[in-house]
Amino acid sequence: MATSAQARRAEVLRALIEEHNYRYYVLDDPTIPDAGYDALFRELQALEAAHPELVVPESPTQRVGGAPVPAFGTVRHEQPMLSLDNAFTEEEVRAFDRRVRERLGTEEEVAYSAEPKLDGLAVSLVYEAGRLVRAATRGDGFVGEDVTHNVRTIRALPVRLRGDRLPDRLEVRGEVYMPRAGFALLNERLAAEGGKPFVNPRNAAAGSLRQLDPRITATRPLAFFAYGIGSHAGGALPDTHSETLVRLRDWGLPVSPDVARVVGVEACLDYQRRLGERRRALPYEVDGVVYKVDSCAQQEALGYVSRAPRFAVAHKFPAEEQTTVVEAVEFQVGRTGALTPVARLRPVFVGGVTVSNATLHNMDELGRKDVRPGDTVVIRRAGDVIPEVVRVLPEQRPAGARSVRLPDRCPVCGSEVVRPEGEAIARCAGGLACAAQRREALRHFASRRALDIQGLGTQLVEQLVTLDLVTDPADLFALDAATLAGLERLGERSAAKLVAAIAASRETTLDRFLYALGIPEVGDSTARVLARHFGSLDALVNADEAALTSVPDVGPVMAGRITAFFRQPRNLAVIARLRSAGVHWPETGPAPPAEAPAGPVAGRSFVLTGTLPNLAREAARERIEAAGGRVAGSVSKRTDYVVAGADPGSKLARALELGIAVLDEDGLLRLLAGDGPAS
Ligand code: D41
Numbered sequence: 001m002a003t004s005a006q007a008r009r010a011e012v013l014r015a016l017i018e019e020h021n022y023r024y025y026v027l028d029d030p031t032i033p034d035a036g037y038d039a040l041f042r043e044l045q046a047l048e049a050a051h052p053e054l055v056v057p058e059s060p061t062q063r064v065g066g067a068p069v070p071a072f073g074t075v076r077h078e079q080p081m082l083s084l085d086n087a088f089t090e091e092e093v094r095a096f097d098r099r100v101r102e103r104l105g106t107e108e109e110v111a112y113s114a115e116p117k118l119d120g121l122a123v124s125l126v127y128e129a130g131r132l133v134r135a136a137t138r139g140d141g142f143v144g145e146d147v148t149h150n151v152r153t154i155r156a157l158p159v160r161l162r163g164d165r166l167p168d169r170l171e172v173r174g175e176v177y178m179p180r181a182g183f184a185l186l187n188e189r190l191a192a193e194g195g196k197p198f199v200n201p202r203n204a205a206a207g208s209l210r211q212l213d214p215r216i217t218a219t220r221p222l223a224f225f226a227y228g229i230g231s232h233a234g235g236a237l238p239d240t241h242s243e244t245l246v247r248l249r250d251w252g253l254p255v256s257p258d259v260a261r262v263v264g265v266e267a268c269l270d271y272q273r274r275l276g277e278r279r280r281a282l283p284y285e286v287d288g289v290v291y292k293v294d295s296c297a298q299q300e301a302l303g304y305v306s307r308a309p310r311f312a313v314a315h316k317f318p319a320e321e322q323t324t325v326v327e328a329v330e331f332q333v334g335r336t337g338a339l340t341p342v343a344r345l346r347p348v349f350v351g352g353v354t355v356s357n358a359t360l361h362n363m364d365e366l367g368r369k370d371v372r373p374g375d376t377v378v379i380r381r382a383g384d385v386i387p388e389v390v391r392v393l394p395e396q397r398p399a400g401a402r403s404v405r406l407p408d409r410c411p412v413c414g415s416e417v418v419r420p421e422g423e424a425i426a427r428c429a430g431g432l433a434c435a436a437q438r439r440e441a442l443r444h445f446a447s448r449r450a451l452d453i454q455g456l457g458t459q460l461v462e463q464l465v466t467l468d469l470v471t472d473p474a475d476l477f478a479l480d481a482a483t484l485a486g487l488e489r490l491g492e493r494s495a496a497k498l499v500a501a502i503a504a505s506r507e508t509t510l511d512r513f514l515y516a517l518g519i520p521e522v523g524d525s526t527a528r529v530l531a532r533h534f535g536s537l538d539a540l541v542n543a544d545e546a547a548l549t550s551v552p553d554v555g556p557v558m559a560g561r562i563t564a565f566f567r568q569p570r571n572l573a574v575i576a577r578l579r580s581a582g583v584h585w586p587e588t589g590p591a592p593p594a595e596a597p598a599g600p601v602a603g604r605s606f607v608l609t610g611t612l613p614n615l616a617r618e619a620a621r622e623r624i625e626a627a628g629g630r631v632a633g634s635v636s637k638r639t640d641y642v643v644a645g646a647d648p649g650s651k652l653a654r655a656l657e658l659g660i661a662v663l664d665e666d667g668l669l670r671l672l673a674g675d676g677p678a679s
Contacts, residue, residue: 002051058159065214073146075136097265109264120177153218158252168234174226182221288316324348333436337427351381450516474577525633553632599628600674610645
């Protein structure tokens with residue numbers, strides 16, 4: 001038997017852990033490092049293991065999930081869970097607001113609570129005397145499934161409410177969702193285990209919540225935001241919805257930090273536009289915003305139509321996924337000759353624009369997705385990310401649809417196409433004899449992070465290459481205004497401006513110049529590292545593989561690419577011509593032996609991928625460097641941390657493959673603040 005001191009200690013530990021959970025999940029303001037939290041948790045676990053009678057259902061240790069259930073029970077909601085009317089345009093929202101004011105008989109502007117509309121699963125949670133006793137899915141609005149055993153594993157959700165003025169019985173409504181970062185990690189894990197990935201965070205949340213085995217749910221990164229109260233008994237509630245949300249937060253329930261009280265319909269629309277701009281950087285998926293009349297008295301006066309309240313409306317963002325038909329699959333040739341399969345689509349409106357092409361990345365991806373001309377496919381365009389084919393709808397495949405083969409010859413120049421054994425990427429062997437490669441090399445050379453030649457856009461490059469005015473980047477510096485003014489869509493003024501921009505680009509920096517050369521594998525981060533390390537172009541050109549691999553974050557593959565590039569006489573000739581055309585940069589000479597970096601992440605190597613919710617890429621880099629770390633362009637065994645935001649790329653997959661620690665923005669900031677590794 002546990003002593004009474006041990007029982008008291010268990011209760012203290014539970015309270016401490018709950019307090020830290022609240023600070024972490026609800027206030028987003030943790031006060032102890034993860035290691036301190038873990039120590040408390042382990043102490044409680046040990047105590048409970050030694051004295052099983054101390055275990056209570058609401059103990060934080062019970063979040064790992066109990067025994068599987070044979071089937072879901074059903075739950076009849078005390079108050080039906082209503083649905084929301086949708087508005088797709090600003091006009092529809094203004095019409096909603098007019099109807100509200102007519103019914104309320106007021107000319108005055110109405111106050112609304114504006115909230116992100118999370119793309120998850122609506123649930124109802126019943127708390128009795130502050131304890132979670134029942135959790136149910138929305139179901140058909142009247143009867144849902146009993147998912148109490150699974151909801152208990154969601155760490156963001158209190159199993160015990162805190163604070164005072166608690167009603168005897170409280171039914172909380174909210175959305176269970178999966179944050180994007182967790183979704184990406186889950187899919188990577190499922191793929192590594194040979195499982196089937198989920199198509200989007202919503203499906204992942206639904207699939208995870210509807211598990212018969214709560215031990216599986218416990219491993220899924222589910223989260224929760226409360227958006228209202230269904231019914232309650234005992235105790236008074238606030239008079240407005242926005243105050244209700246504050247009350248829910250005080251009771252320990254997570255509420256979206258992005259809710260706002262706004263007055264009048266134009267402020268609603270403003271809110272929607274602003275959230276729309278942040279949409280892609282939010283840590284969770286939203287499919288719109290919800291406006292709710294803020295005053296509870298006004299809500300009641302407005303009442304309901306059939307199954308939706310008259311006091312609320314969902315203003316949807318344009319859908320990010322749509323289906324359409326693949327009309328053809330063609331191959332595009334890139335800067336390094338890589339052949340990229342591209343689906344030509346029947347035009348479709350998705351993510352706010354009309355899309356008629358989507359990349360299929362490479363042959364492996366094409367094979368995996370098995371996209372064939374004639375197929376009906378799901379297209380996704382999130383934010384300003386390039387549209388992609390998510391998947392084929394196999395049941396809609398027409399009979400006789402033929403799979404796509406890699407062409408033997410480059411579709412642009414007719415040169416041979418080679419695909420080294422085991423590589424995903426097939427390349428045109430034509431080099432600069434291929435107009436597509438010339439065009440892409442020029443575009444890259446002029447791009448923002450390279451020599452940043454303003455006004456040298458895609459169409460202009462296309463003309464310069466087609467008319468054979470420019471073969472390689474060095475030819476750009478021989479162009480004169482008279483020649484340029486003869487081109488389509490380029491007047492004399494723009495021609496003169498472009499000549500000036502080309503001239504101005506002569507003065508550059510070594511890292512920009514290196515990046516502009518388009519050495520395979522060398523992105524802007526690597527170019528920066530190389531420039532700093534070698535200090536002069538000649539030192540880099542003469543470096544052997546051993547000298548290169550001694551540079552932090554340069555591995556043998558990259559070193560091989562770099563030496564191969566500088567062995568090519570054609571590349572050296574282009575460099576020589578660029579220099580004699582006047583392209584120059586300050587040469588600093590070899591970097592002094594680096595001072596031992598100082599700071600919380602001294603000497604640690606980071607790779608950034610995806611869009612972070614708040615920090616721009618440059619800002620993240622500056623903070624990492626200020627804390628003594630460095631940022632590399634690619635993931636290798638020597639990478640210490642990968643920082644992943646929304647829509648991470650292959651770098652995240654590689655990090656997981658290599659077992660490298662992955663951080664989100666929060667984790668990064670905590671690490672930089674010296675809070676110890678948040679893994
Ligand atoms: O974020 C959401 N998905 C959300 C859903 C929200 N923020 N508020 C909501 N409010 C309601 C009312 C006004 C009817 C209580 C909702 C939903 N309903 C809802 N979710 C699924 C069906 C209805």
